[in-house]
Amino acid sequence: MASTVGILTPKQPPVGRLDVKQAFHPLSSKEKLYAHYMARAAWHGSRIILKQVSPESTPIFDLILELYRSCNGDWKALAEQSSVPAQSLQEFLEYAAVFLGNIGNYYGRGDQKFVLRLPKEDLQKLCQVSQTAADLFEEVRIAIYASRPSSLGFPSDIAQSSYYPGNDWITSQEVDTVSKVLEREHILPENTRIRKVSKGTITTYDVLQASVMIDDKVPYRELKDPGAQGNIRVIRGDHAEGLIRACAYLEKAQEYAANDIQRKVLQQYQLSFRTGDMEAFKSSQRLWVTDIKPTVETIFGFVEPCRDPYGTRAEFEGLVAFVDVEETKVLTRLVEASAKYIRQLPWAEDTGENDGKGPFEKELFVPPDFTSLKTLAYCSSIIFPGINLPNFNDIRQIVGFKNVMISNQIAAEYGENRPTPPYIALSEVAGYMISEYDAFYIWVVLHELLGHGTSKLLTQETESTFNFDFNNPPISPLTSQPITSWYKPGQSWTGVFGDLATSLDECRAECVGAYLMDNEELLNMFGFDESKMTASDRISGLRALENYIEDDHKWGQAHSRAHFAILRVLLDAGSDFMTIHHNATTQSLTVHVDRSKILTHGKPALGKLLLRLHIWRCTADVVACRPWFEALTKVDGIFAEWRKTVLATKMPRQILVQANTFLGEDGVVTLREYDATVEGMVQSWAERGLSRSEMQAEEVL
Secondary structure, X not given: OOOOXXXXXXXXXXXXXXXXXXXXXXXXXXXXXXXXXXXXXXXXXXXXXXXXXXXXXXXXXXXHHHHHHHHOOOHHHHHHHHOOOHHHHHHHHHHHHHHHHHOOOEXXXXXXXXXXXXXXHHHHHHHHHOHHHHHHHHHHOOOOOOOOOOEEOOOXXXXXXXXXXXXXXXXXXXXXXXXXXXXXXXXOOOOEEEEEEEEOOEEXXXXXXXXXXXXXXXXXXXXXXXXXXXXXXXXXXXXXXXXXXXXXXXXXXXXXXXXXXXXXXXHHHHHHHHHOOHHHHHHHHHHHOOOOOOOEEEEEEEEEOOOOOOOOOOEXXXXXXXXXXXXXXXXXXXXXXXXXXXXXXXXXXXXXXXXXXXXXXXXXXXXXXXXEEEEEEEEOOOOOOEEEEOOOHHHHHHOOOEEEEEHHHHXXXXXXXXXXXXXXXXXXXXXXXXXXXXXXXXXXXXXXXXXXXXXXOOEEOOOOOEOOOOOOOOEOOOOOOEOOOOEOOOOOHHHHHHHHHHHHHHHHHHHHHHHHOOOHXXXXXXXXXXXXXXXXXXXXXXXXXXXXXXXXXXEOOHHHHHHHHHHHHHHOOOOOOEEEEEEOOOOEEEEEXXXXXXXXXXXXXXXXXXXXXXXXXXXXXXXXXXXXXXXXXXXXXXXXXXXXXXXXXXXXXXXXXXOXXXXXXXXXXXXXXXXXXXXXXXHHXXXXXXXXXXXXXXXXX
């Protein structure tokens, strides 16, 4: 059995809080009711996420809530009653807080498992407080301590994925075969899981489709395909429990929606969740994009494919947030000037073609809605600082998209009590920390708007129609020859690039942000100046090595792989622009940047990387892209040595406590915020009404 040392829950994990009180109180009664019911719908998605993470996540979640219920949050009394040392109780609370902060027993950032520190006998003593807790302990007592599977990925001795549940391991090739059949049948993959079942010589692939509806009379829909080595069946009813409750609260929220667009969005959400029809969900997204700067912004559904090892199946997500009017005004000014900055990106041409943006950019950049938000409820394994949606490129290129900044997340992460950043020379730490927030904020803004918001996917739409001049195709700036690849009918970005898609797109977006960060006019728009931009990020590429899974030779997080790719090209920029000093004895790494060479070496290196990724993305050239990017992000040699030091000195990630709303008998919605402590994290979840007994008693159903 593998050692658990590297995956023990961190001691004293840093806990922050998403402050939202000042944004909540000015809302009207109607807006508060809308936010309340939408938040209730969002939090009921947590059981969907737990089921998507690991088989043991749901009973562990139930155990945490049951222990809280049994002692009514008086943890000291529980420890005394159970004769458990204070240290063991603290270790349980730290595990519970990290578990709830990631919604599962694998880190949202990195997809690596963490396990309990406290002795098993002490956990068993705590669980004697009730028969329910004792039963749950028996259910999880092995998995909650097991070091394997140690990461999320295609099922193996060291990895597991609940997107591919069951005892019969499925291979990436089998997933690819089934996915092609689903594509042919026009079944979108985002809300599905695939279960392989082998009985003797017969193999069946059950495509589990998320929906409230369950087909009782005909329990599955069989798909025929001569190329598939087995039967393929579509079975509805996956995640029905969570979706039933989410739909009930979405229906209540409709009564308090601000306009007809919001009501229609909620209706399409419910239609999709009830039937499993992702086309209904896409209809909701077409409408959602047109709901400009709502006071209460929401995001729902099977949205982000970051954790699927195949790269197409999506984790459920629910967000409810309030617009910060003043911060949004600044973002709106940037949106209005977007075309100017797009013309400064590496693929733009000086010929005047396409208004100076070149053939690899959309003819018309539809200015998106870009808002700064204070989030009330963000039900997700990762609380991102910025979001760009929808992920469907046909909607993005025709209807448009939205950008949001989660400003209270950024404020929490870069607050006054944040730890000293690693890998920075002591002489530079003070200046780095002064400018760190400003640099990160503008980087995320540019990442979302001009990173995820740019590019034209050159596509063959039908047998004879293309969205580019097929008879006179664009010249690739990478080869100086006409392009030879493009998206064929029915193909998508994620379908073509598969497991690389998310990492490539995040890398491209990060490069856009860094590439434009020296623009003085742009910085002045946000009240920044170039002299403060000393924190042009230099440490993310090293921290990324925390999320490289050596046993499986893969990256556990798309953003981490992207950051490491950027680090590699900056190290190769030449003339010692960026160097890293490593002392294995003292376990230290220090990044040095020659600021005098940022414009002569650093920016051109970023530009070359950005150009490659952009052109390959636009032309569906996965054949050229895959070997190059895989080689760039390979962790061996000196990088493997650096990784050892990174792991030995890594700091735990911050977890964030979120508020709850409550509806009184007088019809008034009130807000409750919690302490930024491990106890506050557990209490916040315990008061969301997600325990089994509370869910069964919900009147809304």
